Amino acid sequence: MSKLRNNFTLSDLANKCNFIRKLDLYKFYEELDKLYKDEGNHNLYDMFSHLGVEDPDVIKFLKKITRILKGLSNQEISVDKLTKTKNNNCTYFKYWLYDKLIIHGLQKQDIKIISDFLNSKKNYLDKIVSSNKPCKFYKLNLNDIYELKNIFDYSEIFHDADISIYDEILKDPKYLNYLKNGLSLYRRGKIRCLSGKKNEYCNEFNEYANNCNNYETRLPYLSCREKFLSSLLKKDTTSKGEPLRGDGTNEDTLDSTLYKLLEKDKIVAKTHINEFYKALNTYNGTYTVNTCNLLTDNLMKEKDAICNLFRRVENILEKWDDFVSKYDNLDPKDACDYLNYWIYGKIGNLDGSPCDIDNFYFLWHKHSIYESKNKNKNKCFNEKYYGFNTEELRNKKKVFDFLVYYESIKNKLKEAKNECKKDYCSYIKHIFELYKIMEWKNDSHSYKEELILFQNKFSSNKELYYLEENCPDMCLGFVFNKKLKTLCPFEENTSLKLTKEKVKQCENLVSNKVPGEIDKNNEDYNFSSLPSATVYNKLNGEVITDYYYSICEKLIPLNDKHCGIYNLCTKLVRNLKELSTMKKKERTDRCEYIIHWIYHEISKIPNIISENIYESVALREFFNIVYNVLRKLDITNCFFNTININFNEHKEKKYLHDYFKNYDKIKNEGACNGEECKKYCKYVLFINEIYGKHINKCCYCYKSEGCKENYPYYFKCDDNYNPHTLFKKLKCNNFEEFREKFKKADTPMPEDHYVKRLAYISLNVPHLLNRDNKKSSIIPDVVSDKITSDPFHTFALGSFGFLGVLLILFILYRFTPMGSYFNNRNTRNKESYFENFEHQFLEHNVQFNRGNTQNRRMRIAYHQA
Structure with missing residues (x-):
């Protein structure tokens, strides 16, 4: 028996709460205990031996119960003076019994013997209980008994207790949890033992619950006690943690x-x-x-x-x-x-x-x-x-x-x-x-x-x-995201000043290698008036909030060596949160921008020298955080490549992506003047070089179906977007420095889709091309040879052929004139005999009886025609 269960005997509870000693239950319990402790001089071994009891502890326990029953019967104690009514005496007796069974730790077979013994002593028990409510004992296991005892402790002792009593219980969480468990067991029993369900535990529980209804009806709201008990461990405060104003005089109207x-x-x-x-x-x-x-x-x-x-x-x-x-x-x-x-x-x-x-x-x-x-x-x-x-x-x-x-x-x-x-x-x-x-x-x-x-x-x-x-x-x-229990899943309150101290400034940090500086010789083609510039400015904006993005906290120790990686993480979290609220095309477009933006920004982080994130602690931690955020935000259609990252290639993809996004804006600008136009032309010339480098990889063209875009998130194959179109629109030929440098990049030569498909098949799966020819040769020759050479097939064909012939003959015989012919042949032989007989009959001049035939049955001679 666990020590924890022994700590909740009635004596333990009474020592914890003095008010229990004044209860009828406690007085009844004490009187039974006096008889229980009285050993007596009765040798009752023979009485129990016929029950098959050999355990001396069980025999001793039965002897004590017998002593109690006899004491009650002989009125050595008067329970009528202890309790106001006999209605609860059976419950009190069971309470005492369960307490003792728990203390002794008896097993199911022992408890069954004790229950059978008590049920056989009905005449003793009827003297202490109400006549219309017999006291019956059920065959329970020890765990059932413990649960019922827990329910009794809650309902019999603490249900009607004064509120000051709960203040005592509150001082010891162990006892409070025990009482709360009693309430939970009672509620669970109501569900577990619905009316009509029959087992030993439910019989006992329902019998007790029906008795409990007598005092439940006295209360206007039983739920208040349950709620009060459930809330004792939780100090009731406002959502901000402010203490309650308990004087009842507050006259504020609004928060x-x-x-x-x-x-x-x-x-x-x-x-x-x-x-x-x-x-x-x-x-x-x-x-x-x-x-x-x-x-x-x-x-x-x-x-x-x-x-x-x-x-x-x-x-x-x-x-x-x-x-x-x-x-x-x-x-x-x-x-x-x-x-x-x-x-x-x-x-x-x-x-x-x-x-x-x-x-x-x-x-x-x-x-x-x-x-x-x-x-x-x-x-x-x-x-x-x-x-x-x-x-x-x-x-x-x-x-x-x-x-x-x-x-x-x-x-x-x-x-x-x-x-x-x-x-x-x-x-x-x-x-x-x-x-x-x-x-x-x-x-x-x-x-x-x-x-x-x-x-x-x-x-x-x-x-x-x-x-x-x-x-x-x-x-x-x-706010309506059902997967998030809190409004901001990546934030926790902290001191903004403390965060800034943790994330040190990096102006003087010297890096071993800074990918991204390779483009410093190139012009800055990020025109502020173009659509892509607006989006990137928003993505790259500083995170202005009094909340600390705790999800990026793991990057703070790495920020010394990889300056800016923490700030980049907080920006990305902010941007992904905004992405999660977008729909359809807007969401797809923003995802493309975020992907190109993040690789471009990572390339600026010092000491990011590996092209594989799993070889870089900083990048590995960074992308682990990214995918954790994507999962929490339920973003399933915006992912990042984390293997074989080539920052130079990603830059070119970003340039191309931005070019296509900006194309309509540049084209609709109309005629440009002077240096502004010259700058645009220089940008188009720069893009044309990258465009020509990627077009053969990104586009696959057919003669009749146009071009297929292999990488639509950064490249468009429509020839209308060819930089040459813009070059002409901007009249860049007017500038001598561009006139000879521009070389148009054409789309790949269109191919016949059917021919291309056949070429692919002939190279990779050539046996498919010969399948039809093989089939045509197999049908007349090979299949025929196989059928004729197989003995089983020969026997089967012969058998079915013979049966077919018999079937045809039967049909001819039964349903055609041929059958009548064979039948008439026999009939003609018979007719020759009857004709001879008729001639003989007429020759003897036999006279017919001409009697009245009206009252006779007419007999019609019939023979087959």
């Missing part, structure tokens, strides 16, 4: 951070809600004894505050119609919502237990029944109560108030010079983070209404795009 922002921009009065909350605060109420006479629950911590609040609500509801009529154009339903959320704020700021909240709504429910007969036209009821705790109430109100003011906040975000824009964005992010928390904690549907309101407001991509544009780097676009 303080939101109120300051709204007040500063003078938009707090844009809706009725704040004014409405203030008006509700003016109603007072002092409860009388009659106000809360229904509340007898010992688990209430803030009974006075709850009763006072309910009295205030009563006063408000009595004058509800007049109160609502003061607010023009306020829908009665909205008014009821405002009242509900005002109440959430009041109760949420109390240091109350779940039972305090449940009892407030119990009072309101009773009031609503009475109020249904009232003359008030508009009525407000607590239809949306699902058993909240204080944290849930605060969160619900905070989200609701924000949604009411969102349109006003949105209009302020449009103002370019608004000083509060950053603060508004921070608060919006806070609410979005709160939404994610509420979504993941909505098991009991406590946040159902607020989640629906939030989704209705922000589910359209248009709304999220607007917020992403005005509040960048806030992860707002991830």
Whole structure:
């Protein structure tokens, strides 16, 4: 037997909580223990030997039980004086028995013997239990007994205990977890042992659960105890970790951070809600004894505050119609919502237990029944109560108030010079983070209404795009991503100053080799007016945020040797987050830009000398992070090559990609002048060289089907994009320095697709070309030889031929005149005999009987024709 299980005997629990010694269960247990410890002088070995019991420990245990039963029967102890009713005596006796079985660690066979023995002593047990509830013992194993004992401890000892008792239990997490486990086992048993299910454990559990229903019905809300027990280890704080204000006197109407922002921009009065909350605060109420006479629950911590609040609500509801009529154009339903959320704020700021909240709504429910007969036209009821705790109430109100003011906040975000824009964005992010928390904690549907309101407001991509544009780097676009438990999966709060200290500046760092410097002799062809420049400027923009990208943290130690790799990682994470919110063509285009951009930027990192990332610790760690981000963001169509990286080749691919993206813009620029035109011509000449180098590899052309693009993410085979077209459009021939240098790069010679296919087959799979010829030769000769030479085939053909002949003969005989011919041949022989007989008969002049034939049957002679 585990030591842990022995630590929860009734004696251990009583030593932990003194109140247990006053319970009927404890007194009953102690009296049984007195008899149990009395060894007595009875030699009962012979009595148990017929049961097949040989274990001396089991025999000793049975002797003690027999002593107890006889003591009860002889009224050596009077259990009637210990308990108020006999209804619980069987449970108390079983509790004592289970406690002893756990202490002794008896096995299933031993427990079966003990159960059979007790069931045989029904006459003893009936004296201590209610006559209409016999005490039956089931054949359980030790684990079942432990679970039932755990359930008994929770329901019999702590269910009706005063709330101060829980404060004692809270001091020892071991005992608290034991009681919480008892609650979980009880709930699980309700599911495991549905009515009709038959086994020893369920028989015992259902018998006990039916008895428990007697006291469950006395409670207005059983769930408050369950919630209270479940929350004891969790100090109830706001989502920001602020301590509760438990005095119940707070009269704030809105979340303080939101109120300051709204007040500063003078938009707090844009809706009725704040004014409405203030008006509700003016109603007072002092409860009388009659106000809360229904509340007898010992688990209430803030009974006075709850009763006072309910009295205030009563006063408000009595004058509800007049109160609502003061607010023009306020829908009665909205008014009821405002009242509900005002109440959430009041109760949420109390240091109350779940039972305090449940009892407030119990009072309101009773009031609503009475109020249904009232003359008030508009009525407000607590239809949306699902058993909240204080944290849930605060969160619900905070989200609701924000949604009411969102349109006003949105209009302020449009103002370019608004000083509060950053603060508004921070608060919006806070609410979005709160939404994610509420979504993941909505098991009991406590946040159902607020989640629906939030989704209705922000589910359209248009709304999220607007917020992403005005509040960048806030992860707002991830709010509905079901795979992410948090809003920003790559961030954690930290000191921005600390991050900057970790990531040292690298201006004076000397590198052994800096790939990318090979292009320093080339011109900078990144024209600021072209589309590609705009995108790259955005991709390469600094990450402006007060959050630290923790996912890139592993690169900080490598930043000394490979200066800039950490910053590049944070930029890439930012860019991939934006990519995940894009759709269709926009997403594909941005992915192409990111791929070309990242290789170009990596080539600038000092000391990146390997062309294989697995030979470079920095690159290996960098791309591991990249693919981790792609997986978390569920990006499955934008990947990076990590093997045999050739930075020079990637640069050329980037130049070509950008050229095709910029082509239409350059072409539509029209005639250019002077140095600007000269610069464009120089760029086209530079691209033409790379274009000619890649065109044969990237394009595969056919005579009738155009050209196939082998690498569409950076090269277009359409001849309209040929640099020669731009060269002519820009009139670059007017510049003498370009006139002789430009050489047009033509597309590959088109090939006949069918001929090319045959050539491929003849080279790689030549046997396919001879397949038809081989088939034609096999059919008349080879196949024929095989059939005729095989004895089985010869026998089969002969047999089927013979059967066929028989079948044909049968058909001819049965269904054609030939069959009639053979039949008539025999008939003619018979007819010659009958003709001779007839002549003979006539010659003797035989007279016929001419009697009346009307009453006789007519007999018609028949013979085959």
